[in-house]
Amino acid sequence: EQSITERRDYLTVMHRRRCNEDRKILAWLKGEVPAPLFDTETKVA
Numbered sequence: 001e002q003s004i005t006e007r008r009d010y011l012t013v014m015h016r017r018r019c020n021e022d023r024k025i026l027a028w029l030k031g032e033v034p035a036p037l038f039d040t041e042t043k044v045a
Helices: 002-029
Strands: none
Touching: none
């Protein structure tokens, strides 16, 4: 039971991170921001 909760939390975090990346890429494609650096760990918007 505990491990299921931990896994769900982990997947939620990973999903959120991926969504943030996608949002950056979409903004770049629309010309709203300069070309993104794909390093969410070092620089979080």
